[in-house]
Amino acid sequence: MNRRDLIKNIALVSGGLFVGSNFLLTSCKNDHAGSQKLDQSMLALLSEIAETIIPETDTPGAKSVGVAAFVDKIFQDIYTDEEQKAFLEALNKIETKAKTMGDTFAKLTTDKKAAVFNAVKNKEDKGFLAMYQIILFAYLTSEKGLKATFNYVPIPGKFQGDIPYKKGDKAYVGLQG
Numbered sequence: 096m097n098r099r100d101l102i103k104n105i106a107l108v109s110g111g112l113f114v115g116s117n118f119l120l121t122s123c124k125n126d127h128a129g130s131q132k133l134d135q136s137m138l139a140l141l142s143e144i145a146e147t148i149i150p151e152t153d154t155p156g157a158k159s160v161g162v163a164a165f166v167d168k169i170f171q172d173i174y175t176d177e178e179q180k181a182f183l184e185a186l187n188k189i190e191t192k193a194k195t196m197g198d199t200f201a202k203l204t205t206d207k208k209a210a211v212f213n214a215v216k217n218k219e220d221k222g223f224l225a226m227y228q229i230i231l232f233a234y235l236t237s238e239k240g241l242k243a244t245f246n247y248v249p250i251p252g253k254f255q256g257d258i259p260y261k262k263g264d265k266a267y268v269g270l271q272g
Contacts, residue, residue: 181222
């Protein structure tokens with residue numbers, strides 16, 4: 096992979112993470128924030144969904160980095176009533192589909208959770224897409240998620256424009272010294 100392709104791919108991935116993330120462009124006080132809150136059962140469901148998307152392996156999963164708490168904060172403080180409604184509908188669709196498979200989403204096996212998630216997954220559904228994007232954003236902006244996913248080099252050093260890269264290597268984040 097040459098440098099131009101690497102930069103293009105990094106820009107594409109970075110841009111993809113922020114598409115639909117209008118909360119980054121909001122001011123400190125949002126008069127349009129919705130009025131709903133996630134209750135404990137919804138937070139537990141969200142945590143299970145996040146863990147299905149980003150499971151714990153040799154790297155930390157979504158549960159262990161606290162994705163649900165981050166999403167809850169964004170849900171309460173940033174999402175409008177319309178966005179909250181779409182988000183809650185996506186959560187309810189997942190729970191309803193899980194019940195057709197015999198139990199609540201949290202009690203299903205890992206394979207059944209993945210089957211439920213894939214059956215409900217719809218990239219045209221704004222609520223589902225918002226939920227999926229904010230889970231990824233929450234994970235990748237957490238310290239544990241960042242360090243598990245990327246080669247994080249926080250200490251500034253000399254500029255090194257040509258860093259050796261092999262297919263499968265983690266991308267560098269921060270400054271390479």
